[in-house]
Amino acid sequence: MSAVPMARVTLRNLAAHKIRLVLTAVAVILGVAFVAGTLVFTDTMNKRFDDLFNRIGTNVAVDVRSVKVVDSGNDGEARPPVPQAVLAKLRTVDGVKDPVGTVDGYAALVGRNGKVVGSAQNGPPQLGTNWTGDGIARLATGRAPQAAGEVVIDKASAKKAGYNLGDAVTVLVKSGPQHATLVGTADIGDMMGATLVAFDTTTAQKLLLKPGYYSEIRMGSTGADEATLRDRVAKVLPSGTEAVTGAKLRDENKSQVASFMSFFRTFLLVFALISIFVGAFIIFNTFSMLVAQRTRELALLRAIGAARSQVTRAVIGEAVAVGFVGSTLGLLAGVGLAELLQSTTGSGGSLTFTVTPVIWSYTVGIVVTVVSAYFPARRAAKVPPVAAMRDDVALPQRSMRIRLALGSLLTLAGAALMGLGLFGHVSNPAVPVGAGAFAVFLGVALLAPVISKPAVRVLGWPFARLLRTPGRLARQNALRNPRRTAATASALMIGLALITAVNVLGSSMRSSVESQVDKQFGADYVIEPNGAGGLSPELVAKVKKTDGVTAAGAVYSGSAKVSGKRVSYSAGDTAELLSGTRAKFVSGSQTLPRDGMFVDEDTAKHNSWTVGSSVPLLFPDGKTETLKIAGIYAKNQFLGGRVINEGAYLAHTADPSVEVIIVNAKKAGAETKHALEQTLSARPDVKVQDQATLKADARKQIDGFVSFLTILLVMSVIIAAVGVINTLALSVIERTREIGLLRAIGISRRQLRRMIRAESVVIAVFGAVLGIGIGVAFGAALQHALRKQGLNVLSVPVGTLITYLVVAAVIGVLAALWPAWRAGRMDVLKAISTE
């Protein structure tokens, strides 16, 4: 036989089983759509950021800024400001064209409704700047701000806030609300949700930075190239400042975003990979069933002379076709998904298409399908030709013993790998943990047929009791082919295991935070900024004067370098800080002199410091000061690892910013809280927190994180549900005669549907039980690994997990709808007639 007739067999088979083809392809489509959607979406985001940063730095030849002494690596902090005097010096350098000092800082716009425009936490930045007349902003209407009390706002934000030219607007800066007149609006193109408020330079310095200082100084060139000009500029700069070329500035901006975007892309792709992994189970299972059902046909092909390899190729050919169709549709669905994501992020714009998503979609779709179909194809080739002549043929089944050994081995090896990643000292723990989890899933999937027998017996028991005969038949059907039941359940297991692990982790985080708040939060209230802006010392004074307040202390946080490594510290009113965080001292004194430092036990142990040790700190202003350890306290989540004197912090910080204000009251209660809120009424970007709201805030944040991950994992559950449909539909086809017999001897359509539904529910719940079991174990292991990072309480959300079991049962019911309907509609006569 040549390849042509075999190809014909392949194509005819595909055409004859359109529904099977579609169901198998659905698994491929969903997985590929996830991959393609992620790639197209992140490509689009990358392009938009690139465009934004290209616009920002277009006219800059050289940029002068202060040297970052304490480099955090992720650029979390602003550089210290540059003195204004530098600008005059730059004007004298040959080749420098229009040097402009820029001022950047926090300025949030309050809309007509009294609410801050733009999202508060972790959202796009709320930028304040000085109007320089160049750069990316062009006046759209009105004029530039010329004096205090005048502002220009970007066009989009002005519209969102509901302001027109000439309106009185409120802008929140660190020191408090500022009232100004809107004199102009600016056109700045796609800012991806950020807001921009521009003042005249003097006002900007006063409100956003420090009078007499710039954030940086930018300049063009009269002709010299960027590098030459940079070298010339560098010669006149005072120490502590540096000059960089415009090209470097643009690259830095881009690479920051690029590294974030690449993290984001990898993150999403991991979830896409999980979906594909689940899809592989479905494809494997479907092809196994197709081969089993076609045993006689395959044997006939062998009997009339097809070689083993030809039979294998015929099956693989089908897989390639399914993979191709699935990838094509998946790619299209992925583009739709990206479009949807794009529109939910708020800003429109068209998608960016590169060839990458296309290549990856086809590669992933076809490779996964072919690899998953390979083992069934191999089995197909082992069908003996004589099977064509026999009545009841079964494929040779390999012994369960090999499975048991291989499954146990994989599970144990996977668990060991995870243990190594979590508890060993590995540079990139995500890799062994991920690979370990993968191995555990494969191992348990291999073991699942063995586990399924007792498990299905137990899970099917209520159905056998409630539904009697149909229930008993359902249970027997689920037991009938343990491999099939197990593969179907395993697909569901993976998604549910990961969702469970995330929930256990989230629940543990909640409990840990709550216990920390209970144990370590000693103040009556804390006042903290709602967004990116800090608080001013004046606000502390105002809070102190509020009715019922007995004490209020500012807490700052900053960073410094200790023996070459960046560390962070808290500073502030020591007494308030220690009582507010219920710090427990293990040695030393509780008074902190100007040259003293407190550290926690872990930090002390790690550095072998004791009370009295001298520690040199390099501060962001470039100066080094040696501090003496005055006291050592027990680990405290709110205090962090180090505390230094307020004086030391202020001496080395050009633009101090209060992180939180710790407040104690005569009588903590609704009255005092109300009074505090009254004091802060002009600051919608600041909030008062007590124990309850702190807990609620943490809960809200954790819940958001849990829901986000759960949504990403739901795709794999959907794919698994398709797998359940697939298995049942194929089982119904396979059991046509049996169903016909049952109908003939008097089973009603309703009883038949119940039987199939019960089988489906048993399989789904079996998968859920496996998944939840593994998920709890994974979650507990993660919690244990992170206990030193503050995740010290393990909490299993039993209620949520029970809900997931119920959801799995519902998935079972829904997955059975179509196969059950089909079985009920089956023609009894056709089913029982011999051939």
Added chain:
Amino acid sequence: MTDSARSTTDAAPAPGAGDFAARSQRISKVYGSGDARVIALDGVTVGIPRGRFTAVMGPSGSGKSTLMHCMAGLDSVTDGEVFIGDTNLTRLKDKALTRLRRDKIGFIFQAFNLVPTLTALENITLPMDIAGRRPDPEWLDRVVDTVGLRPRLKHRPSELSGGQQQRVACARALASRPEIIFADEPTGNLDSRSGAEVLEFLRSSVREMGQTIVMVTHDPSAAAYADQVLFLTDGQIVDTMAQPTAERVLERMKGFELPGVSAR
């Protein structure tokens, strides 16, 4: 012509006649339309006498299986009426029809008679289990002993021989004491010894337990076990024979054979 079955030309038995377990009144079954139109049954009127073993014989394509399917409520008729006892099947919806099959009719098919996941005993009691009825233990014991399966009750179908499987199917059909049992080529897949066992058993259940059985077959020696034989050709009952023997049936069958159609 005998008293127990009449050809289409004779007067039909009066409705409600108590001596028939099942009867049909001028039933027709037509498949397809236009050029593809096939008349499987052409106005058949027949009564199946209670407590007797009736065989239906005919060459391939004579409509014998269709007749059985229509009388057993597995297939609908194009025209005419079918009664099981006093119940008119042609007026029943699927639900009532299913219940009737479950409670009043027993089936024995040529193959795929048993549910592979159930033991022999579970298969035997399946119709009653579906109905939620308890089997009469004494009767069940008697049935099990008659088919001689007591040592094999816990076995799955795959662990039984073909003959044993058919005996389980017979036991299942008998266990619920149905009004009538329809057997469709019950020995078609068996060797002659096993086939004889099954036929012997069917005959004895009629003689000793008073069961009514209709068996479709194309094997004259199988038909010889029956009390009477109905001959079907081209969708019509053409003859009946009481107290048949294999030789007489074979002789009679030869007379129907059309050129090119074999009765095997």
